[in-house]
Amino acid sequence: MEDKHAFTQCKTSCLSRVDFSRKGSIDEDIYPVVSLLNNSSNYFTTSSCSGRIIVIDGLSETSEIQKQNCSWLFVTHQKCNEEDVISGLQKARGTAVFKFEPFVLHVQCKDIESARLLLSVAVHAGFRNSGVSIGKRGKIILAVRSTHGLEVPLSHMGEVLVNENYIHFLVQIANQKMTENLHRIKRFHDGVQAALQSNESSCITKVSDSNKKMVCNRAPRRTQDSAMEEKHIPSNQLSDSEDYFEAGLAMFS
Structure with a gap:
């Protein structure tokens, strides 16, 4: 497993880096849980997204690197309205896709016990697609994920394939999913907070018992x-x- 000193060095290096994400900052709705984990000696976050509703225009469907050939027509990390989606869709030149992407968080853990604890919290909060991966050098990464996403094509070669009633229907579904997503984030935050407090109390008790012995x-x-x-x-x-x-x-x- 990864050396604890190496973990601390890696954490310091990672948290001091510039945020190169498209937004350039931590999403407001997940700042409390990200801060909670980064202030713990057993964890630090490597990437995150609170969840978003987007319309992407795939300009080149034949490209091997699809993301480099996509144009973001509309994006929000909150609920959306159909007028914004329609306005973004009007700019499409290729195959426009409407998406809801739920909360995702990657956390590096000090040891397997810490990863197991956080995985249990994530699953109980509703993020049942979460999992742990262990690298060749012992790096332990927990991915917090769920499966309630949404992805629907709206246009092809610049031609809109759906009417406004259908867009209205999609927006309602996406907003419902966003509401549930935020509820799960809150449950995850509360679960992490309780687990860290319980773990800290357990460590204090063990030290106290050890001193008594x-x-x-x-x-x-x-x-x-x-x-x-x-x-x-x-x-x-x-x-x-x-x-x-x-x-x-x-x-x-």
């Missing part, structure tokens, strides 16, 4: 000689485990 383990060794002096117990009488136990407790009697 150290004190208990050290007590007999630390008090044996002084106990013998206080009680004047001859060493030849400390031959069995019961006498040793009583001598160890003499200081506390």
Whole structure:
């Protein structure tokens, strides 16, 4: 697995980079959960999108690199209205596609236990297409994803294939999906917050219990000689485990 020191270095490097995404900043609706994860010592985010409704014009269907030949006619990370979709569609010159893409988040995890915890939170929040991948050097990446997307072609070679009633219908469906998407993000945020707090409390408890065990383990060794002096117990009488136990407790009697 990835060395913990290497994880910390990778996190520092990743979070200090310039955001080269199209928008150039973290989407408002997922800022709280992204901040929560990045402030944890066990995680950091590598890419994210809160979810979006877009109309894309595929200018060249024969291109091997399709994204480089697409024109974004309309995009929003909130609910949309049909007028904006129609306005964007009028600019199409190729095959225009209407899409709803749900929330997606990629998180690098310190270890497999941290990944397992976050995966459980994601699945319970409704992101059932989430999964973990482990690289050759031990890098652990969790992808938080769901399956309630939508993709519908609206035009071909610049010719619009649907009427405004159908666009109205699509917009209603996409907006419903966006509402559900935001609900899932909220559940995921609350789940992450609860899991991190629980994990932190568990670590504190383990440290506390460990300290108690150290004190208990050290007590007999630390008090044996002084106990013998206080009680004047001859060493030849400390031959069995019961006498040793009583001598160890003499200081506390």
